[in-house]
Each structure stands twice: as C-alpha cells, then as structure tokens.
Amino acid sequence: MSREFRHVLRVSGTNIDGTKNVVYGLTKIVGVGMSYAAAVVKASELKPSLRVGELSEAEIQKLEDIMHDPAKYGLPARLYNRRKALDNGRDVHLIGPDATLSVKNDIDFMTDIRTWKGIRHSLGLKVRGQRTRTTGRKGRAVGVAKKIVMEAARAAAAEREKEEKK
Numbered sequence: 001m002s003r004e005f006r007h008v009l010r011v012s013g014t015n016i017d018g019t020k021n022v023v024y025g026l027t028k029i030v031g032v033g034m035s036y037a038a039a040v041v042k043a044s045e046l047k048p049s050l051r052v053g054e055l056s057e058a059e060i061q062k063l064e065d066i067m068h069d070p071a072k073y074g075l076p077a078r079l080y081n082r083r084k085a086l087d088n089g090r091d092v093h094l095i096g097p098d099a100t101l102s103v104k105n106d107i108d109f110m111t112d113i114r115t116w117k118g119i120r121h122s123l124g125l126k127v128r129g130q131r132t133r134t135t136g137r138k139g140r141a142v143g144v145a146k147k148i149v150m151e152a153a154r155a156a157a158a159e160r161e162k163e164e165k166k
Helices: 022-026 032-044 057-068 097-112 114-122 146-165
Strands: 008-011 014-017
Touching: 008 022, 008 057, 014 022, 014 114, 014 146, 022 032, 032 057
Parallel strands: none
Antiparallel strands: 008 014
C-alpha cells in the first residue's frame, strides 16, 4: 500500500506543508491549536507520526469533517474555542475565516457598546492590563529627538559665528 507524497496540501482553506507531522500541520489552520489538533487526529484514528503529505483524500476529508463538527465524533466541549456563543448559546468550534470573522465581530460589538475593552481597542491601546509607559509604542518617536536637537544647535552656532564675523 504505497501512498503518493504531496508537498503542499489544501486543508480547510489553508496551505499545509506536506513534510510536517499531521498534528503540527493541522495547527497551521486558524483556530486549531495543539490540543485540538491532537484530539482530531486521535478521533480520526490516524497515526500522529504520519506526515501530512502521505494522507489520502478520504483521510483529509475525514479530518476536515471532524474539525467542522467535533461533537459528532465525541470531542469534549472544553476543547472548543467558542463556548456558549453570544448569538446562539451553544458550544461550537470555529476554524479558518469563520474564527477570524468571529473575533472581529466580538471586537466591534465591544466597541459599539462602549465597554472598557472596546474603547481600548478603538484607541489602539493595550487591552488586557499591560503596562503602556514603556511598551507598545508602535513606532512613534518618544523621548528626546537627539538628531534634530543637535542639528538645530549646530545651525544656531553657525548663525552666531556669522553674526560675530560681521
């Protein structure tokens, strides 16, 4: 039973390197971490030591099905990334663009109702209580602009010298 090796696979809208182990390869998908990937591989009854490039189309389809509907395969709800979602109150696991869109909608909701976290998001500041005195300055010039001050001092000295020579 020889398998054809593929170097790049498309799984749930994400390109995955075929040389990686199945568990590590699945973590490249947005919304899939190590614990969830290991549980998905265990539920699919595949060997975790397999490489992603060695998987058949049927095995990839089974992995995608388990990731999209983990409750059907008996994965515990503690592994899901949306516990008691605001819109329907159910435990679901979102992957790919659904997870990204969900996070964006949550941030927009917090901003609309003007919570503290929403205000911090809208101002582009740290949200979770980190310090802002020395970190998170995002490229703005802070402190003494030494180069500009030195050039201004040289220019002033040159002007004084010209005045003295006259």
